[in-house]
Amino acid sequence: MEFNSKLLKELVTTYGPSGNETNICNYIKEQIKNYVDEITVDNLGNLIARKKGNGKKIMIAAHMDQIGLMITDIDENGFLRFTNIGGVSPFVSLNQHVIFENGVLGIIAMEPMDDISKLKLSNLFIDIGVKNKKEAESLVNIGDVCVYLPHYNENENTVFTSALDDRIGCYVAIETIKNIKNYKNDLYFVFTVQEEVGLRGAKTSAYKINPDICIALDVTGSGDTPKAKTFAVGLHKGTAIKVKDNSILTHPKLRNIMINVAKENNIAYQLEVLEYGGTDSGAVHLTREGVPSGVISIPTRYVHSTTEMVSKKDVLDSIKLLVKLLENDLDI
Amino acid sequence: MLLKKLTEASGVSGHEREVRNIIIDEIKDYVDDLKVDKLGNLIVFKKGKENPKKLMITAHMDEVGLMVIDIDDKGYIKFTTVGGIDKRILISKPVLIGDKKVPGVIGSKPMHLQKKEERDRAIEIDSLYIDIGVDSKEEALKFVNIGDYISFDSKYTEFGDNLIKAKALDNRVGCSLLIELIKEIEDVSFYGVFTVMEEIGLKGAGPAAYNVDPDICIVLEGTLCYDVPQIDTHLIPTRLNNGPAISLIDRTTIFNKTLREKIAEIARSNGIPYQYRKSSMGGNDSGKIHVTKEGSITATISVPCRNIHSPTSVMSKKDYENTLRLLKAILNEYKKGEFISGIQ
Secondary structure, three states: OOOOHHHHHHHHHOOOEOOOOHHHHHHHHHHHHHHOOEEEEOOOOOEEEEEOOOOOEEEEEEEOOEOEEEEEEEOOOOOEEEEEEOOOOHHHHOOOEEEEOOOOEEEEEEOOOOOHHHOOHHHEEEEOOOOOHHHHHOOOOOOOEEEEOOOEEEOOOEEEEOOHHHHHHHHHHHHHHHHOOOOOOEEEEEEEOOOOOOOHHHHHHHHHHOOOEEEEEEEEOOOOOOOOOOOOOOOOOOEEEEEEOOOOEOOHHHHHHHHHHHHHOOOOEEEEEOOOOOOOHHHHOOOOOOOOEEEEEEEOEOOOOOOEEEEHHHHHHHHHHHHHHHOOOOOO | OHHHHHHHOOOEOOOOHHHHHHHHHHHHHHOOEEEEOOOOOEEEEEOOEOOOOOEEEEEEOOEOEEEEEEEOOOOOEEEEEEOOOOHHHOOOOEEEEOOOOEEEEEEOOOHHHOOHHHHOOOOOHHHOEEEOOOOOHHHHHOOOOOOOEEEEOOOOEEEOOOEEEEOOHHHHHHHHHHHHHHHHOOOEOEEEEEEOOOOOOOOOHHHHHHHHOOOEEEEEEEEEEOOOOOOOHHHOOOOOOOOOEEEOEOOOOEOOHHHHHHHHHHHHHOOOOOEEEOOOOOOOOHHHHOOOOOOOEEEEEEEEEEOOOOOOEEEEHHHHHHHHHHHHHHHHHHHOOOOOOOOO
16 A cells, blocks of 8 residues: 555645534545545534444544644734644744634734743734734634644655644545455444543444444554653554553453554564554544544654654554454454 | 523533523423433434534533542541642632532631741642631531532622623533523524533533534634733633633634634624634634544634633623624524535
8 A cells, every 4th residue: 555645735734623613624635535334523513424334333543633722812913812722832832833714824923021931822912914803803813723833754764744643543544445355343433522532522423323443543653753651652663552541451351452463464563562642533532332442543743743753664553453443353 | 691690500510400490490491302311411303494404502510629538636627629720719609519519618827827938839728728617527527528629619709891790600600601592592403512621621511522423513612711911912812702712722622613713603693792712722622522432623713711620700791692692693693504615
């Protein structure tokens, strides 16, 4: 399988912060509609695509939302103030470009500060290059959400761009939908909303689907950069099979199937024990009477910054593992 | 007057009975179905014109307060907080303890006796006590028991230009609005839910939403108001007398954009002032409701309250009236049928 740079570039450059996923939802819908049997969008905006099968109901979840900034105030001179949607660092945000759904551009700047280590989001503002409040209000409303201006770069081995969290999971799901043939079960691919603010879309979509097994697809961190905290996951070492994070201890039988399938098919993998963070399977595994759940993670550097980085090979390994897993009975 | 009766009743989280009984008395003749669920939520249904999208309107009945944890040998009451209370507001406040409403006063070491470093910071709750005017543990136990709820003793007072001062405006103001809606609105089907235990983590709302399973929910609240002149505009969450506050985002919900824009549009077309709640802090029942079962779309409409979570919160009657007008206008719009597109 070739690395589909065009698809990933379009995924990371399509607007879709938590609570405003319509554009990215429509984009993904277009990509997959000819490869699935049913497509629905639920009350919260989760995109649910089914590939019908006879066996167990398998939910595959990748969140399509990204972190963003919501405008809360426009001052007399047309400067915008904002609050965070998801985990946004003031230090990462300083001097970055942002873009609104309607294409309005801005940059994030800060009030004068004596001690920059005390920087908070409330010290930052967005300058959209207008002369006054009236002009600003003709372009942006209170409640509008902007995202870091997307950009896409790659070399032979890696991709570096914003929003890989979790458009790379969406990419793995889409490529799997397109390529999988001999699947054994009833597959529900869910592109969830509002993961970044607390796994909210996963909760409602899992209730609706009532799956027998869930596999989430998301980024994880990496422990292979200078002076990184101990974490046995790095780039170019294969897909990562999650053992735990702060939202879940993955189901041991499902995890062992994942490991065995990787071994049998010579797919490079690493085991992930993450001491922070969480992903959709954290909400799904506690839904209704409980759902055995696991996670395929894509090792990622600089998560939640304006430039995240993944290894193309790790991404392709993740797709291979997911395809082979869905061709398995998943008898747990 | 309704809001006086509601705010002077005691209803600390987990002990909402007195408030619930007042509400039941007020609305029982105006609803088609009324039940109290296992957690104590009051769930009523008003039958009217059918709408394909099920609407639920909620207000939590509980308020923040205190609870007795120990009584010392001299009969002083030691206590803990129930819900979010700023310890700096507690000293010298009158309180009422237990169902018998035993009066007491929160006491502390007088400032004359405090060391300099003690004066520079808020006194810890551990060092505070409630004096109920007895001189032994034995005597105290005749009036008070461990586990008794304690609420602030504060009279509803109208003052200034249409302002009201009272305890528990968060969220008796929401209860009062919902009661008036239930009484006055005719020919619209909707569920009214008065929830329990919001202040200790949105406990009642989830089970209530599980039961009702709404498509659309409007949460009524009293919310943060801090509109002093010295602060930057973006740090002012809401302003008194600027009308109902529509929530954008808080720690528990990103409010549905289509619904909040629809509500703002209804306000504009009816000439009702409104403002956005410019803070992402706090959370309310919506956080549980919108992710219950298959999910629903939610909005929060609040009356701004200064000094929230204190014995003397302040709100404006004009804001109250405008919030009620907005709610009636929303229900009139909902009555027309296809209220909102874009939900499945």
